[in-house]
Amino acid sequence: MLDWNNEGYLNLIYYKTDFTSEKFYSIFNELWRLNKGFSWSVIGFSLLGKPILEFRIGNSKDNIIHINAGMHANEWNNSALLMKLFDELLLNSANNSKILDNVTLSIVPMINPDGIDLVLNNFPNNDYLRENIIKINKFSLDFSGWKANIRGVDLNNQFPACWELIKTIDFKKSEYSSRDFPGPYPLSEPEAIALYNLTLNNNFSEVYALHSQGEEFYWGFNNLEPPESEFLADKIEKITGYKAVRTIKSYGGYKDWFIQDYKKPGFTIELGKGINPLPLSRFETDLNTLRNLILFCITDRK
Template sequence: MKVTVRESDTFFYYSQLFDIPLALILASNRELDAEQLQPEQQVSIPGYVKHAVKIGPGDSLWRIATQRQLPLDALLLMNPKLDPYHLNAGDSVSIPIRMTKSIIKGNQAYDYQTMIKDINRLSAVYPFIRQQTVGQSVLGKKIPEIQIGQGQKQLHINGAFHAREWITTPVIMTFLNDYLLSLTNRRTLRGLSMAPFYETTTLSIVPMVNVDGVDLVIHGADAAEERKADVLKMNGGQSDFSQWKANIHGVDLNDQFPAGWDIEQQRREQSPGPADYPGAHPLSEPEAKAIAELTKQRDFERVIAFHTQGEEFYWGFEKKEPPEAENIATEFARVSGYKPIQYVDSYAGYKDWFINEWRKPGFTVELGREKNPVPLSQFAEIYQKALGIFLANFYM
């Protein structure tokens, strides 16, 4: 929501008027001079949307403000051209509506366009988040990254490395929305105030790594566009792509990283297909390369890659994980009920590479249970268990 600056208005005044933390308002208006607002400038108020209501016979701004429990000056600010003493029945008044419910509807088939639409909606309501494109897929789709927070502690999470594991994306997006709601409504998540984490932490999120593959699983071969014939051939002529893990090239993106890649290459599939082909060489695929470049550019303290399924997580690699990784793993297990596994006979994954290169904590979290793709009927349970890990990631 935007309001028009009046003479002598300040960001601090807007913070008090709309009960929004000053840091969020400042971050939502990075392009403006925080020390000297100019009349007629437009200021974004995060966490609010505008709503138009019709003026009834005998209505006044005072009555509308009282009925809706709004500060009168908020109505005056939002309706600068309205004469408060001469309202005409049938005219419209803009009122501020605080967002208190989630925009994200995670319990649905969650494809690339749904994610992009939701990111744009969140950015419009919560402009203190930042987004950028970190790379492009084989089919040229932009891979978005979202950043939130102002702290020096850099954390990274991602989802949907594997196409059939797309449920990880709405889980991540639901948490992001809950985090935003907690900040703008000054409410806790599981008893934790989130404002201190916003100030101390910068969270990087890539909700969907394998953007082409997710659309292939959800929409079928037509989603592969000019590569439709290729994916049908790799899938044995079958139109059911529900078990597809790879990208559109038929490469497993979580077998693409230079951390024992040669070991995986020798024992995995030797040609492109729905699953388990590590590619011709490490980081051959644009999606894996995009995540690798992002990681190299940032000083991430910790990374978490969300996968499915098994209700467990992996936290070691060739004894190169730092000592503090065990404490973090213990807490992740406590708050989620998931089983911590230090070592597994697997190489070339994103968390393997992160641990190998930086000797910092990295985690692969397997959400849900039974089989892939995990059914949407598990979504609510998955989210509640994952929420503990999302929150512990901040305070550990």
């Protein structure tokens, strides 16, 4: 068993809070100041021009596991959780460089910064955009149900994996909406393109997309997943206590596309239980679950 320090560099209170993009960028700056044992890059920009950051930590060149969060705006809790665990990874690998000898983690904690800021009541300045957002939100100023990017496209319906079939799912929307609209065509949105290109340009061995909620996870797509997916799903079920679900009626998702194009294991993890945004009172519980999953990712499984 790995000797693991749960503290990290920054106190939990930095993370257990309304996690706006501003907080995310300032924590990144602080961690980079404290420890340069990772690399980072800008993989794209949101519609409002906010950088979408990828962090990379670890020593392996051929086993790169990708983890992302914050694709759905009102699931910003997962951006905070993933960033907190990145902090722990940094400190623990500084104390014991060997823990990341067999793996490199590619981490994108916040794919949808514009949407997250909207849910956390940071309205964009642009008048035209404001009017449009209010119209899409049916003239309500309560954005807690907003999942989409700032234009009203659901980013996890943007990927070219049976995208046309999304329309056959009855709750999906046919126009710009706070949730469930797949966009005018696949990869119409810059945030989805950023993640798509990152994945194309790398040879990820596995991917994990963090969402909420349900305390279950999805690991199949059209029977295209490799046998290894089932093996991993069994393990993840034991480690997290979450229910493994092989196939759901899901098209156009990031993990759907990854499984389809690469025939490698891809997972959508539904962290926590309740109504999104999940309350901060859940933070430590979900942090523990995600920590167990990440420790599983970095442990030599042979």
